[in-house]
Amino acid sequence: MGLGEWWQKLTGQSDSALRPARVECDDQTVCCHHPDGVVQRITWPELSEVVIVTTDQGPFQDDVFWILHGAAGVCVVPSEAEGADELVRRLLTLPGMDQEQVIAAMGSAANQRFVCWRRPA
DSSP states (O other): OOHHHHHHHHHSSOGGGGSOOEEEEOSSEEEEEOTTSOEEEEEGGGEEEEEEEEOSOOSSSOOEEEEEEETTEEEEEETTSBTHHHHHHHHTTSTTOOHHHHHHHHTOOSSEEEEEEEOOO
């Protein structure tokens, strides 16, 4: 019995729950591919707000999520997604990024929401 079969038998979930999300970003777009097949996209020009949401579910589950808000919706990126380091490096260079909110979020083990950046009016 393979790991995927074992996981499905144990939890009733497919082995996609074992795969992390994958985020890709370039100069135009951020795209997050979730294990359940959902793909969320947002373009940098439409980005209006960056929020970090933390949960009390860690440390065995991802408990930090970057929420990118735009005119057409949101792109939710788990902090443990493949490629998240590159995305975070780019986000931290946004003019006006509130580094103190980012630091507070990274230290949170509770269900909280941290607004880290808003596009200037």
